[in-house]
Amino acid sequence: MGAHLGRRYLWDAEAEPDPLHMPSFPAQLGMPARQPRVMVASASQLADARVPLEQRDFCGHHLLRLLRCQRDNFPVPWGCHALRHAWDSCQHQDYVMRMKEFERERRLRLRQQRLRRR
Amino acid sequence: SEMSKDMLPGPYPRTPEERAAAAKKYNMRVEDYQPYPDDGLGYGDYPMLPNKSQYERDPWYQWDQPDMRHNWGEPMHWDFDMYIRNRVDTSPTVVPWHTMSKHFLLFLSIMLIMFGLGEIYPSYRPVGPKQYPFNDLYLERGGDPNKKPPAVIHYEI
Numbered sequence: 653m654g655a656h657l658g659r660r661y662l663w664d665a666e667a668e669p670d671p672l673h674m675p676s677f678p679a680q681l682g683m684p685a686r687q688p689r690v691m692v693a694s695a696s697q698l699a700d701a702r703v704p705l706e707q708r709d710f711c712g713h714h715l716l717r718l719l720r721c722q723r724d725n726f727p728v729p730w731g732c733h734a735l736r737h738a739w740d741s742c743q744h745q746d747y748v749m750r751m752k753e754f755e756r757e758r759r760l761r762l763r764q765q766r767l768r769r770r
Numbered sequence: 771s772e773m774s775k776d777m778l779p780g781p782y783p784r785t786p787e788e789r790a791a792a793a794k795k796y797n798m799r800v801e802d803y804q805p806y807p808d809d810g811l812g813y814g815d816y817p818m819l820p821n822k823s824q825y826e827r828d829p830w831y832q833w834d835q836p837d838m839r840h841n842w843g844e845p846m847h848w849d850f851d852m853y854i855r856n857r858v859d860t861s862p863t864v865v866p867w868h869t870m871s872k873h874f875l876l877f878l879s880i881m882l883i884m885f886g887l888g889e890i891y892p893s894y895r896p897v898g899p900k901q902y903p904f905n906d907l908y909l910e911r912g913g914d915p916n917k918k919p920p921a922v923i924h925y926e927i
Contacts, residue, residue, distance in 0.1 A: 656896040674898050679925050686925040691903040695910070705910055709902055710924075746900075752927045753898035 667765055669757035677760045711742035782808040783815045792817075796845045806848075817845055823853040823860040 660668040669676075680686060692713035701716055718735040725731035776795070782805060783789045792815040793803035806813035827839040834841045838854060852858050863870065901924040904910070908919035 654893075657891075657893060661891050669898075671894055671897070671899060679923075683927075686927070689901065689903070689924045689926050695904050699910070705907060708907060708910065709900060712903075747897065749927050750897035750900065754896050756927065757898065 667758070667761050669754055669761060671754070674757055675753060676757065681760065682756075709746065711739055711746060714739035714742050779814045779816050781814055788815075797843050798845055813848070816848060819845060819847045821847070821849075821853075821860065823858050824855050825859045825861045 656668060660670075689710055691710055693716055695708075697716060698708045698712050701719060703712065703715065703719075707715055714735065718732055718739050721732040721735050780792070783792045789803060789805075790800050792805070793800045796803065796817050798817060802817075804818050805815050806818045824839045827833075829839070831839075833839050840846070840850075847853055853860070903924075905919040905922045909915060913919055
């Protein structure tokens with residue numbers, strides 16, 4: 653897990669992505685058929701449910717369904733495993749997308765270095 | 771208990787006879803008797819005893835007053851009420867002072883250096899930042915609803 657930190661702080665900071673300034677390349681570079689991410693729940697629905705801001709991401713619709721199910725089944729904690737799994741897997745896909753963004757940024761930076769050296 | 775006038779503390783002793791009389795008054799030997807230096811602070815001929823608290827006295831000796839660790843007629847320190855066992859304790863530390871201070875300063879400096887390094891070179895996971903909808907939650911984060919927010923589009927990958 654520390655390989656990227658070692659590369660950034662001890663090796664070459666130009667080739668490693670800086671997570672505070674990402675993405676630094678145009679979104680369509682190298683991937684012309686990219687679709688924008690679709691947000692299913694609306695902002696007013698999330699605001700009505702008083703969801704904390706950190707959780708108002710692209711998995712909000714799963715979270716709303718889960719909260720509704722938990723509220724309906726309270727105090728029994730075992731009624732919403734399927735919805736919980738749906739939300740968790742959505743979050744997991746989101747995290748995998750973040751990892752892919754990081755990797756794309758890294759490869760584009762290396763490519764930029766190679767072009768400069770040529 | 772009424773005390774006669776000659777039993778109370780008096781002015782600073784200047785002659786050896788006055789010193790002998792003061793030592794006898796305080797139940798001390800003349801060799802041990804040492805008044806406070808006469809610098810006008812008002813101690814008079816009261817003896818200057820070592821600044822040791824009652825904690826440092828032998829706990830197993832049969833004192834006349836065991837809780838105060840004091841014998842009847844023994845000269846009391848000027849700050850005796852401070853040096854009782856409920857209050858100030860001047861016992862020596864188990865570990866020497868310089869060892870304690872060295873260990874503490876070493877620990878403190880190492881911790882501060884490590885925290886400083888953590889600030890300069892932060893640690894993070896190899897992932898991009900989390901993506902939020904609605905122009906990075908422009909309105910939810912207190913953005914002006916009359917102004918047009920900066921367009922932020924996130925793409926699938």
